[in-house]
Amino acid sequence: MWSVASRGCDPPIDYRMSPFIDERLLALLDHYVAGECTSAEVEEVRAWLSASAENRPVLADVERIRTVAHNRPPVRSAEAAWQHAVAELELETRSRRDPPVRVLGRISTAPSRSRFATRVAAVAAVLVAGVSVGTLLSVRSKPGTRQMAAPIALLEYSTPRGQSKTVDLPDGSRITLAADSRVRFPGTFGARGRDVGVDGEALVTVAHETNRPFRIHSKNAEIEDIGTRFDIRSYPEDSAVRVIVAEGEVALSGRRSASALATSPMTAPARRSSRLRRGDIGVLKQDGTVTRTTTANPELYSGWSEGTLQLVRAPLSEVAQVIGRWYDLDVEIVGSDLPKRTVTATISVKAPEEMLSMLALAVNARAERNGRTVRLIANTAH
Amino acid sequence: MSLSSPSGVRDAVTRDLSELRETQNLVKLIRSGDVPAFGELYQRFWNPLYNFAFRYVQSAEEAEDVVQELFFRIWRNRAQWQVGTSLQNYLYAAARNGALARLRRHASARRWREKRIGEEPEESSVSADELLYAAETSAEIERALSEMPPKRRAVCALRWIDGLMYAEIAERLGITEKTVENHLGTGLKFMRERISRG
Numbered sequence A: 001m002w003s004v005a006s007r008g009c010d011p012p013i014d015y016r017m018s019p020f021i022d023e024r025l026l027a028l029l030d031h032y033v034a035g036e037c038t039s040a041e042v043e044e045v046r047a048w049l050s051a052s053a054e055n056r057p058v059l060a061d062v063e064r065i066r067t068v069a070h071n072r073p074p075v076r077s078a079e080a081a082w083q084h085a086v087a088e089l090e091l092e093t094r095s096r097r098d099p100p101v102r103v104l105g106r107i108s109t110a111p112s113r114s115r116f117a118t119r120v121a122a123v124a125a126v127l128v129a130g131v132s133v134g135t136l137l138s139v140r141s142k143p144g145t146r147q148m149a150a151p152i153a154l155l156e157y158s159t160p161r162g163q164s165k166t167v168d169l170p171d172g173s174r175i176t177l178a179a180d181s182r183v184r185f186p187g188t189f190g191a192r193g194r195d196v197g198v199d200g201e202a203l204v205t206v207a208h209e210t211n212r213p214f215r216i217h218s219k220n221a222e223i224e225d226i227g228t229r230f231d232i233r234s235y236p237e238d239s240a241v242r243v244i245v246a247e248g249e250v251a252l253s254g255r256r257s258a259s260a261l262a263t264s265p266m267t268a269p270a271r272r273s274s275r276l277r278r279g280d281i282g283v284l285k286q287d288g289t290v291t292r293t294t295t296a297n298p299e300l301y302s303g304w305s306e307g308t309l310q311l312v313r314a315p316l317s318e319v320a321q322v323i324g325r326w327y328d329l330d331v332e333i334v335g336s337d338l339p340k341r342t343v344t345a346t347i348s349v350k351a352p353e354e355m356l357s358m359l360a361l362a363v364n365a366r367a368e369r370n371g372r373t374v375r376l377i378a379n380t381a382h
Numbered sequence B: 001m002s003l004s005s006p007s008g009v010r011d012a013v014t015r016d017l018s019e020l021r022e023t024q025n026l027v028k029l030i031r032s033g034d035v036p037a038f039g040e041l042y043q044r045f046w047n048p049l050y051n052f053a054f055r056y057v058q059s060a061e062e063a064e065d066v067v068q069e070l071f072f073r074i075w076r077n078r079a080q081w082q083v084g085t086s087l088q089n090y091l092y093a094a095a096r097n098g099a100l101a102r103l104r105r106h107a108s109a110r111r112w113r114e115k116r117i118g119e120e121p122e123e124s125s126v127s128a129d130e131l132l133y134a135a136e137t138s139a140e141i142e143r144a145l146s147e148m149p150p151k152r153r154a155v156c157a158l159r160w161i162d163g164l165m166y167a168e169i170a171e172r173l174g175i176t177e178k179t180v181e182n183h184l185g186t187g188l189k190f191m192r193e194r195i196s197r198g
Helices: A021-033 A039-051 A055-070 A078-088 A116-126 A258-263 A298-306 A316-327 A352-362 B017-031 B035-057 B060-076 B087-116 B128-147 B150-160 B166-173 B177-194
Strands: A155-158 A165-168 A174-177 A182-185 A194-205 A214-218 A221-225 A229-234 A241-247 A249-254 A274-277 A280-284 A290-294 A308-315 A330-334 A342-348 A365-370 A373-378
Touching: A021 A039, A021 A055, A021 B177, A039 A055, A055 B128, A055 B150, A055 B177, A078 B035, A078 B060, A174 A182, A194 A298, A214 A229, A221 A229, A221 A241, A229 A298, A241 A249, A241 A274, A241 A298, A249 A280, A249 A290, A274 A280, A274 A290, A298 A308, A308 A316, A316 A330, A316 A342, A316 A352, A316 A373, A342 A352, A352 A365, A352 A373, B017 B035, B017 B087, B035 B060, B035 B087, B035 B128, B060 B087, B087 B128, B128 B150, B128 B177, B150 B166, B150 B177, B166 B177
Parallel strands: A194 A214, A330 A373
Antiparallel strands: A155 A182, A165 A174, A174 A194, A182 A194, A194 A229, A214 A221, A221 A249, A229 A241, A241 A280, A249 A274, A280 A290, A308 A342, A365 A373
């Protein structure tokens, strides 16, 4: 017989379980609150509850703990608070004790190709020099800031057109890159946060850790993982960053433009972030505003990771881009109104011929292929 | 209800001698004005303390202010900064005091407005004491969450924040479902012990 209420003076309760009753019972109660118990287990719990007045508070505790843990406070940035402290207290952050770090490679981001470069420099201005350098993406000294340029270990994976690749991150998270995309992250994440850069499109599955937030940076967007699986789309030619959540929750926020940060880095405002849950689609524009829509089927948008591309009322001009990316074909559209025709279809990434003939049919055109070049000619052209 | 400190009289739970040495070292460095060490304080404690303070003041901006005030005060008086046996206990007690001071200021400001301006008193079905008790408990839970060892914390986070089932957690972390159950049970036991009963 084992007593469950450790602090009461109740008689021990007959309870046919193993000796490690406290932990097992508590785990059982957790199941019970989550509605996962079998009917036999439900009966056990109910019997236990009515056996003593001391027991109901234990259940209440479990409910309480779960509720409090689940209702997270709004996300706020320790980095921004530190930055504010540096300004307010006039701290000298040039460090003379930089930890030794191995350089595996330096990223040189081409500014014309992606705005990630200016974005990263702005990020560098707000991070602490000399401490947990492993979490930085890249540091370049800029005139007017007091950070020192420091070499850091940095890895980059990229996919060419027509290919997709899955990459495992040092913390167990997983990123599947779409075609013509790239991901950047340090060889080891630091103790305080996991920061990753993405250009293009990626499906992200995050290994959740409460004390190490996971953040994706792309253009002006910062996407922080609160829970786990989302698709981010941010090609250089896109004017906005799109995030679709398949599972769990993320916080999508946009920084002020890189140039604004460069002139007044110490007054970064507290970012308002949009919480996105499963089925939400958040689109972050360059000005930092987020528009939201929903979809009942978020997996549709990351079908590319399993070989199907989803086009939803996509204008042909966009479809041409998508085809270029995934099939490594150059698509030329002939016909004045053809680019505006829209396509809604599911296409398989593996079968270009089939895809082309279906596409041509859908927009009332014909497809002529010559090696890597495809011409889509409207049937009613000229 | 007594408002005695919720965890100040508990012994510091020091898992590692090396961890204790490390925090003592951190305090020493900050006292001597080492900026990166102060930055380390931010990186290690700002978020947990913010979450903790939020449970009292229920406002992100106020919670930020509480922690910033605390950290600024530490820096400005760093030469005389005394911490006692546990840096954690010091920080959490100070954060709690700061949060309660804010709540008191708000309450007295409201009373002043009610008297002078004739503002309508706030209707509330829950007494101020009850609200405060709830806040204390939530804050204790918050602190306990952040002080659990990493594996257990990961399991509890996936379970309570993301609502995953045992099988999903097991797969995610590469452990067995039995281990998940053990972590969860131990986590709940650990947390129940930390919730003060006033």
